[in-house]
Amino acid sequence: xxxxxxxxxxxxxxxxxxxxxxxxxxxxxxxxxxxxxxxxxxxxxxxxxxxxxxxxxxxxxxxxxxxxxxxxxxxxxxxxxxxxxxxxxxxxxxxxxxxxxxxxxxxxxxxxxxxxxxxxxxxxxxxxxxxxxxxxxxxxxxxxxxxxxxxxxxxxxxxxxxxxxxxxxxxxxxxxxxxxxxxxxxxxxxxxxxxxxxxxxxxxxxxxxxxxxxxxxxxxxxxxxxxxxxxxxxxxxxxxxxxxxxxxxxxxxxxxxxxxxxxxxxxxxxxxxxxxxxxxxxxxxxxxxxxxxxxxxxxxxxxxxxxxxxxxxxxxxxxxxxxxxxxxxxxxxxxxxxxxxxxxxxxxxxxxxxxxxxxxxxxxxxxxxxxxxxxxxxxxxxxxxxxxxxxxxxxxxxxxxxxxxxxxxxxxxxxxxxxxxxxxxxxxxxxxxxxxxxxxxxxxxxxxxxxxxxxxxxxxxxxxxxxxxxxxxxxxxxxxxxxxxxxxxxxxxxxxxxxxxxxxxxxxxxxxxxxxxxxxxxxxxxxxxxxxxxxxxxxxxxxxxxxxxxxxxxxxxxxxxxxxxxxxxxxxxxxxxxxxxxxxxxxxxxxxxxxxxxxxxxxxxxxxxxxxxxxxxxxxxxxxxxxxxxxxxxxxxxxxxxxxxxxxx
Numbered sequence: 001x002x003x004x005x006x007x008x009x010x011x012x013x014x015x016x017x018x019x020x021x022x023x024x025x026x027x028x029x030x031x032x033x034x035x036x037x038x039x040x041x042x043x044x045x046x047x048x049x050x051x052x053x054x055x056x057x058x059x060x061x062x063x064x065x066x067x068x069x070x071x072x073x074x075x076x077x078x079x080x081x082x083x084x085x086x087x088x089x090x091x092x093x094x095x096x097x098x099x100x101x102x103x104x105x106x107x108x109x110x111x112x113x114x115x116x117x118x119x120x121x122x123x124x125x126x127x128x129x130x131x132x133x134x135x136x137x138x139x140x141x142x143x144x145x146x147x148x149x150x151x152x153x154x155x156x157x158x159x160x161x162x163x164x165x166x167x168x169x170x171x172x173x174x175x176x177x178x179x180x181x182x183x184x185x186x187x188x189x190x191x192x193x194x195x196x197x198x199x200x201x202x203x204x205x206x207x208x209x210x211x212x213x214x215x216x217x218x219x220x221x222x223x224x225x226x227x228x229x230x231x232x233x234x235x236x237x238x239x240x241x242x243x244x245x246x247x248x249x250x251x252x253x254x255x256x257x258x259x260x261x262x263x264x265x266x267x268x269x270x271x272x273x274x275x276x277x278x279x280x281x282x283x284x285x286x287x288x289x290x291x292x293x294x295x296x297x298x299x300x301x302x303x304x305x306x307x308x309x310x311x312x313x314x315x316x317x318x319x320x321x322x323x324x325x326x327x328x329x330x331x332x333x334x335x336x337x338x339x340x341x342x343x344x345x346x347x348x349x350x351x352x353x354x355x356x357x358x359x360x361x362x363x364x365x366x367x368x369x370x371x372x373x374x375x376x377x378x379x380x381x382x383x384x385x386x387x388x389x390x391x392x393x394x395x396x397x398x399x400x401x402x403x404x405x406x407x408x409x410x411x412x413x414x415x416x417x418x419x420x421x422x423x424x425x426x427x428x429x430x431x432x433x434x435x436x437x438x439x440x441x442x443x444x445x446x447x448x449x450x451x452x453x454x455x456x457x458x459x460x461x462x463x464x465x466x467x468x469x470x471x472x473x474x475x476x477x478x479x480x481x482x483x484x485x486x487x488x489x490x491x492x493x494x495x496x497x498x499x500x501x502x503x504x505x506x507x508x509x510x511x512x513x514x515x516x517x518x519x520x521x522x523x524x525x526x527x528x529x530x531x532x533x534x535x536x537x538x539x540x541x542x543x544x545x546x547x548x549x550x551x552x553x554x555x556x557x558x559x560x561x562x563x564x565x566x567x568x569x570x571x572x573x574x575x576x577x578x579x580x581x582x583x584x585x586x587x588x589x590x591x592x593x594x595x596x597x598x599x600x601x602x603x604x605x606x607x608x609x610x611x612x613x614x615x616x617x618x619x620x621x622x623x624x625x626x627x628x629x630x631x632x633x634x635x636x637x638x639x640x641x642x643x644x645x646x647x648x649x
Contacts, residue, residue: 004196007240008184008494011104011387012123013076014239015182016231021238022076025320037420038314039077043459045313046074048514050082054090055098061110064090066315068114073119073316074242084125087118095137102145105161109175114141116175116182132391135183141196143187146176148199158620161202166372167218167225169205172532173198174232181239197249200293206252214342215259216371218225218276218398219265226287228257231317232288234495253275259291259300263350264340265363266307267384268356271597273363274395275380278590282307289321298326299556306355338504339469341460348457350469350502360385360507360621364474364500366455375424376449379431383509385621390547390554391430392529392599394572395637397423398589407606417537419447426478426527427575432513433525434492438577448578453478458497461643470501470510470647472638491517499638509616510647518611526554526605526615533596533632536603544628545603553622556603559635560616565605601625 013019021348025577029035053065075083094115100108119126119134126134149162161168176198180191194574208216215222236245249255262285263274271280285304292300301323326649339350349363364381368374382390399412412418422428426449427436433448438510455474460468475498480491494517500509515524528537534549545567547554592598607613616635622628641647 002092003200005180005184005188005240007244008181009239009241010185013121015120015178015235016238017397017624018238018316021320022039026077028322028324032413035322035324036321038319038322041313042316042319043074043078044314046083050086056094056463057111058101058107061107064094065108065117069316072117073185073320074382075125075570076121079264081125083473084122088126088541091115091118093579095133097141100137100141102141102144102149105146105149105172108142108145109172109228112138112175113228115142116179118553119175131186135187135596136182138179138191139187141178143168143176143190146172146194147197148188148496150201153365157370162197163204164372165208167221169201170225171228173202174228177232178235179201183237184239200382203252206249206255208260208344209255210253210344212340212342212344213254213256213344214263214345214347215258215261216276216345218278218372219262219272219274220278221276221373221542222261222617223283223285223287224259226284230287230290233294237294255353256291256297257297259297259303260340261342262288263299263303263336264342265347267349267361267363267382268353268359268388269361269384269387270307270309270352271384271389273357273365273382275346275347275365275367275377276371276375276394277396277399279395280389280595280597284308284318286315286318286321289318292326292540293323294510298323298329299332299336300430301326302329302331306333308493312463322438337462338466339462339471341457341471343414343457346455346457347471348460348471349461350471350500352502352504352507356640360502360509361472362502362509363496363502364473366457367477369451369453369478375429376419376426376447376451376453376478377429377431378426378449378453378455379531380429381500381511382430383619385507386552387547387553388534388552388554389531389597390534390549391619392531393430394423394428394529394599396589396591397421397584398587400587415451419451422574422578422580423584425449425574425578427525427578428529428572430528432475432479432496432498432515433527433575434496434515434518435521435523436525436575436577442588449478450480451466453480459641461641463643467505468503468647469503470499470641472497472499491519497638499647501641503647507621508629509619510635511615511619512638513613513615515610515613519612520607522610524605524607524613525575526607526609528603529599530601530603532598532600536569536601537579538567538569542568545569546622546628554619555622555628557620557628558605559618560614562613564607567603567605570602570604572602 029039032568071087094111100111102108115138134150153335161172180195250648274280288300289305335353341348346367347365351359351361353359361384366378369376382393424435457471459472475496493515497514499512537546544557
């Protein structure tokens with residue numbers, strides 16, 4: 001074996017946890033009643049699995065690893081052979097498959113992780129023949145196809161996941177690494193090279209977390225990526241030693257800090273900023289507990305406890321990684337800044353409080369329209385206040401949309417078709433559309449923002465007294481210099497900037513857009529999508545709107561002096577002349593049918609013949625008896641917004 005696996009621990013278990021970790025877990029369970037309650041729930045669910053048939057390894061792929069880890073944990077804690085026998089039964093459909101779907105290696109990785117954990121955690125329960133069968137399947141159906149991908153010399157290289165920098169890279173390599181660590185010296189002729197290649201490949205993606213831990217693909221894929229990544233890192237810690245893992249991770253920024261990304265994208269309503277292909281809801285997030293334990297950061301554990309809102313039950317790895325002593329410490333969340341800017345991904349959020357469910361929260365992004373899973377949404381944002389989300393984003397569209405009957409891959413992913421769909425277009429988000437073009441045959445897929453646009457958050461600040469916080473986005477490239485494939489998309493405006501500020505004293509949110517040098521015809525559309533469960537009432541002059549939901553009200557007021565800047569209410573549908581394929585409505589995501597918050601209407605401002613224009617908006621939660629603000633301080637131009645002097649005159 002080479003230096004990579006030279007220090008591999010010989011004992012089992014060595015994936016994710018070793019014998020000492022399970023002894024620690026038993027001690028914590030005995031000393032902390034809450035952890036004992038969680039264990040009882042895990043056991044109850046594991047006992048129910050004893051009488052259930054094995055999952056279909058393709059249609060049940062998402063449930064496979066959670067099922068195995070639940071059964072395996074109970075085996076490790078109680079040494080009850082029924083759980084090991086049930087695991088062996090669950091493995092049979094996987095072991096007997098002709099292949100592990102290497103053309104879609106995300107599923108291969110699930111099988112690798114599942115087989116590896118079963119092999120390792122139940123090692124002493126297996127006969128030598130059972131171990132041989134698992135090892136053989138791992139090598140023949142997982143590691144060998146992975147090595148073909150790494151070498152780019154075989155039928156699986158077209159997926160190219162080993163050179164990507166997105167979730168595919170981390171999920172696929174994580175499965176390969178766990179499998180290599182599990183079977184180690186027994187299959188050294190394959191495991192050493194596989195692990196070495198996997199780490200080299202993984203390095204391409206780990207740089208994407210720098211410098212602050214953010215993730216281009218949005219919250220949902222951050223969660224998916226980290227679930228898989230922390231299993232691989234935890235396995236490195238226990239199989240090769242923490243010092244080994246630290247040396248390998250040393251060149252990469254943002255790993256230890258990445259949990260803050262999940263925290264700052266999470267609003268006080270329990271719904272997240274769902275930019276890119278993301279849903280609003282949170283998952284179990286056991287990776288936060290691993291990060292909290294691994295880096296001794298109690299704020300991750302404390303946030304996890306508050307975010308789950310006393311839900312019954314727990315995932316097995318959450319129980320393993322939970323650090324009860326973190327709850328005995330002072331509330332670290334109160335000390336956190338009320339806003340954060342995640343550089344590179346160029347996403348930020350601001351809030352009025354960490355521990356108030358009625359807090360005001362705004363999250364916004366500039367960022368990279370061409371990042372994986374991105375849409376043309378530079379400038380979009382969401383807003384929570386008084387325990388409700390008022391300003392919505394659709395998040396993901398349907399992955400099952402096909403552009404034509406001849407396609408084998410969905411049109412949702414086809415770059416020539418993706419921007420036909422409303423949820424992937426700027427008009428489907430809370431941002432600007434400038435000089436929209438009608439659909440013609442030669443430009444039938446023309447996006448309404450540059451699909452290769454990238455914009456920074458140029459300024460982000462908070463005052464020392466925590467009275468206000470703000471961010472300024474440069475959106476100019478979103479409206480310029482698209483790829484030639486999309487036709488002439490010359491610069492639409494000389495400069496496009498958007499600023500968002502939260503004034504903590506009165507909980508108002510200020511939004512200011514500045515457009516300079518807009519080219520003819522100078523047409524501007526400004527959109528803001530309304531929570532689907534909220535009603536909206538416009539004032540007679542169209543200069544203000546009041547949203548109502550669950551007996552609460554939220555006001556939105558235009559503070560720009562120009563009389564032609566007025567609101568109108570529109571359906572959350574494409575503009576006349578925009579592409580509007582029927583399949584996006586007939587085959588929507590499941591989320592749309594079960595989530596009443598999905599927008600059906602939007603506020604819009606429509607301007608024509610403009611060259612330079614500034615749009616100033618104030619949003620305010622309206623308490624009982626409170627009226628809309630009619631006057632207020634002048635909103636300063638964006639170049640005068642500073643942490644020391646504020647945003648208004």
